[in-house]
Amino acid sequence: MTDRPLMLARSLTKAYQVGDEALPVLDRVSLEVKPGEFVAIMGASGSGKSTLMNILGCLDRPTSGSYLLDGRDVSRMGRSQLAEIRNELLGFVFQNFNLLSRTSALENVELPLIYAGVERTARSARARSALERVGLADRLSHRPSQLSGGQQQRVAIARAIVNRPRVLLADEPTGNLDSKTSTSVMALFQELWRDGLTIVFVTHEPDVARYASRLLVMRDGQIVSDTLQTPAQAGTDLAAMRVA
Amino acid sequence: MNLAQTLPLALRALARNLTRSLLTALGVVIGVASVISMVAVGAGAKAKVEAIFASMGTNMLIVISGSTTSGGQAGGFGSLPTLTFADLRALQTQASAVKFAAPVVATKATLVSDDTNWTTSVVGTTSDYFEIRGWKPTRGGTFGRDDADTDAKVVVLGQTASEKLFGPGVDPVGRSVRLRAMPFQVIGVLERKGQSPMGTDYDDTALVPLKTFQSKIQGGLENYIAGAILVSAVSANDTTRAQQQISGILRDRHHIVSADADDFSVRNLAEIASAQQQGTQVLTGLLAAIAVVSLLVGGIGIMNIMLVSVTERTREIGLRMAVGAKPWHVLAQFLVEALSLSMLGGALGVVIGMLIAALVARRFNFPFAPRADMALLAFGFSAFVGIAFGIYPARKAARLDPIEALRYE
Numbered sequence: 001m002t003d004r005p006l007m008l009a010r011s012l013t014k015a016y017q018v019g020d021e022a023l024p025v026l027d028r029v030s031l032e033v034k035p036g037e038f039v040a041i042m043g044a045s046g047s048g049k050s051t052l053m054n055i056l057g058c059l060d061r062p063t064s065g066s067y068l069l070d071g072r073d074v075s076r077m078g079r080s081q082l083a084e085i086r087n088e089l090l091g092f093v094f095q096n097f098n099l100l101s102r103t104s105a106l107e108n109v110e111l112p113l114i115y116a117g118v119e120r121t122a123r124s125a126r127a128r129s130a131l132e133r134v135g136l137a138d139r140l141s142h143r144p145s146q147l148s149g150g151q152q153q154r155v156a157i158a159r160a161i162v163n164r165p166r167v168l169l170a171d172e173p174t175g176n177l178d179s180k181t182s183t184s185v186m187a188l189f190q191e192l193w194r195d196g197l198t199i200v201f202v203t204h205e206p207d208v209a210r211y212a213s214r215l216l217v218m219r220d221g222q223i224v225s226d227t228l229q230t231p232a233q234a235g236t237d238l239a240a241m242r243v244a
Numbered sequence: 245m246n247l248a249q250t251l252p253l254a255l256r257a258l259a260r261n262l263t264r265s266l267l268t269a270l271g272v273v274i275g276v277a278s279v280i281s282m283v284a285v286g287a288g289a290k291a292k293v294e295a296i297f298a299s300m301g302t303n304m305l306i307v308i309s310g311s312t313t314s315g316g317q318a319g320g321f322g323s324l325p326t327l328t329f330a331d332l333r334a335l336q337t338q339a340s341a342v343k344f345a346a347p348v349v350a351t352k353a354t355l356v357s358d359d360t361n362w363t364t365s366v367v368g369t370t371s372d373y374f375e376i377r378g379w380k381p382t383r384g385g386t387f388g389r390d391d392a393d394t395d396a397k398v399v400v401l402g403q404t405a406s407e408k409l410f411g412p413g414v415d416p417v418g419r420s421v422r423l424r425a426m427p428f429q430v431i432g433v434l435e436r437k438g439q440s441p442m443g444t445d446y447d448d449t450a451l452v453p454l455k456t457f458q459s460k461i462q463g464g465l466e467n468y469i470a471g472a473i474l475v476s477a478v479s480a481n482d483t484t485r486a487q488q489q490i491s492g493i494l495r496d497r498h499h500i501v502s503a504d505a506d507d508f509s510v511r512n513l514a515e516i517a518s519a520q521q522q523g524t525q526v527l528t529g530l531l532a533a534i535a536v537v538s539l540l541v542g543g544i545g546i547m548n549i550m551l552v553s554v555t556e557r558t559r560e561i562g563l564r565m566a567v568g569a570k571p572w573h574v575l576a577q578f579l580v581e582a583l584s585l586s587m588l589g590g591a592l593g594v595v596i597g598m599l600i601a602a603l604v605a606r607r608f609n610f611p612f613a614p615r616a617d618m619a620l621l622a623f624g625f626s627a628f629v630g631i632a633f634g635i636y637p638a639r640k641a642a643r644l645d646p647i648e649a650l651r652y653e
Contacts (some may be wrong), residue, residue: 059566059646076419087568094650100561102260114249115568159567 004071006166006198007033007056012065014051025051026062033167038193038231039214043147047218049202051170056200057090058082070166081122087115091160091168093201098150099144105131105155112163126236130158134188147200150181157188161197168192170201174208180241186211187234209219250573254580257647268549269589271542273630276593276622277600278535284601288522288610296440297517303343303480306496306511307335325468326498326507326549341486341647343478346373347454349471351462355399355450356422356566357409364405365449366423368457369474377478384417384432387453395455396552399428401437402447423463426454444501480544483514493607536625543629550637552584561648562640575642582634583627590626596618600608 014026023239027099033056043049054060055067057078058074059082067075074082083132086092099108112180121136131140134154144152153173160168169211170189174182190211193199205208211231258265278336297608309326335345346369367373374380386400401409401416410416416430437446452461461471477486487510490539492507554561561574568579598614605612 032587054647057566058648080572083565083570083573086566092566095564098559098650100560100563103256107256111564114253115564115570115573117249152555163568 003034005032005068006035006070007031007200009056010066010067011030011053012055012062012067012129014048014060015063016095026055027036029221029223031056031196031216031223033200035166035198036193036196037198037200037214038190038211038213040209040214041200041216041218042204042206042209043202043218046220048221052218053169053171053200053202057092058086066228087112087163089166091163091165093153093156093160093170093173094170095172097144097149097156098178099152099155101144102139104143105136105158108144108155109159110181111159123132125163127158128144128161129203131155133161134158139200144150148181150184153177153181153185154188157185157192161192165197167198167200170199172202172204174203174205179207180238182208183234183238184242188237190231190234250576251582251584254577254584257577258581258584264549265585268546269585270594271545272539272586272589272626272648273513273542273593273596275535275539275542276626276628277597278538279532279602279625280594280597280618281600281621282528282531282535282555284598284612284614285604285610286524286531287613287615288601288605290524290528291526291613297513297520302515303477305475305477305481305483306513307475307489307490307508308473308511309469309508318331318358321335322327325470327469327473327494328467329436329469330467331497332469333492334408334497335473335475335490338493339489340485341482341489342475344372344376344476345470346370346376346474347469348373349454349457349462349469353423353461355405355428356410357416357419359411360409360410361407364402366409366457366461367449367451368388368471369451370454370520370572373451373474376474377637379434379437382435383415383431384430386432386434386451394453397426397428397460398431398453399431400432400434400451401443402434402449402451404445405432405435405450408448414616423450423502425510469558477580480514482594483512487512491638493531495611522612530626539625539629541585543633546630547583547637548581549585550578550634551640552580554637557641558644558649558652560642562652563644565644566650571642575638578638578641579634582638583630586626586630586634587623590623593626594623597622 009029009031011197012026013024015022015024029048029052031052039050041049051060058069058077062075064210065075066073069085071096072085074085077085077153088202100111106124106127107131110123113123128137128140131137134157135149138156139147139151142151142154147155173189175186177185186208189199189201190217192230194211201212209215210229213228213235215225216223228238258290309324329347332345332347335342348367348369350365350367352363354361354363357367371389381400384400387398387500399421406414406416407423410419415433417432419430420427421430425532434447440446475486475490477483489508490510495506497509505560564574598619601614602612604610
């Protein structure tokens, strides 16, 4: 495992113009994420955690500072290039799943492969295997409306890993799920992490954050604490919940 | 992802909301169907009129007494006749562009057969008349040289007159009819000609030799032709030359000084035909223009729906961008969606337009002449409409900020 950081952010600042004032949402944030980390970011609203995630995810550009993703300087790239980077290196999971309605699970998972230019048979095979990985092999042709919240999020996770990204970014992945489903989704994340995937997620629930191996806390646009921790075992918790 | 993958992506997106897609394409369907059917019907009507005029004889000119009014209406019948038999002979001998010339006088009279009677237009003329009109007999014959010069009581019937007097399918040649209380022998029946552009039935007629007409049916004014002179030019291209020659000869004979108006008029049927055609063409053009407007309205409908679609699918667009769609991918997808709508509508419109044109052609007895070039043009225009009206919503979609889009409620 190489020690070169996957994500290297230096003095990131993001300011929004409101009238003639520049409000800093991120204030000179520096951060390193190494391969194989399982990072949780916590903070109140307005702390800047979503903005940080957007920049780390190449969806937004900082007003100043630099950001290297897998050694590439993405802070000055154009929209088209960023789209390509996202497709190649990143996977996204959102609070509200963001699946295409009236579309099968398989087709949903194929989406990043379409933009990567993968041809049809390979696409279908890879999407199928991603869905198997998340335990939905028997739901390939189901539409989102025919799936539970937890299953929908699993489809979204399959979509996020189908292109074999370097980092998986999740924004409140359990925000729309009940506690049992949340735990099972976090168990899946931990499985993927143990298989070698680097994961960075944002949450406002401390119960969810304890499954990570590193905890960042943000306030007022800055990182106020950055600690390593022993991750709680989501699998064990889930078993306990099932028995109860 | 390349362009080839955009099409199935776009079609799948349209299929997700099939009813809406169909309704949106409806505007283009109606627009294209209107254009195609208008143009096809217009072309068919034009062809029919051409055929009718051709059946009248495209080399034909009519010389009538009296000058034309400003509206071009016939001022001939009813005003004092100024054409003489000597004029006729002069036209036959002196005008090089004239092939045949025949005098034509007519009146309404009743023919009486054994079983019934029938009032029809009785025409007095010479054997050249049948050459000029290109009108051949299906039974018997027309006037021989001798009949024309004598006042023989022979009559040639049109199909309608024959059917009315003797019944359909009966051969009346050799039978007798009474006209002005005198027996006339039927010597022939003419082939069917159909309807004139003015709506009258050509076949409802009976023809007798001129001398017979003048002596037995309606007394004439000795040397004057109380009717018209029918002329055929040597060829269709010579009608203008013939017209000029006829005018020249008659002005000379009637001693008309250059400043004075003619006391006759020469009508060139080819001119009347083309004036008729021009009118039809203008009308067709107007209708097609209106149809094009409706096609544009269809395009506006597409733009409208695409804008709604972009707004509705804002989150979806954000998601696509997040997983790797570049701005031009998004533009291409929405543009292809708009194009698919308009071109599907165009194809359907061509089919429906052709069907309508075929039905109208059958109902009104036109020839149905589908033109591949019109169909392609309309189809191409619908593609243009798709691009023109799809580009704005597509650009709007491509310009969305992925973060804003993902946050959209």
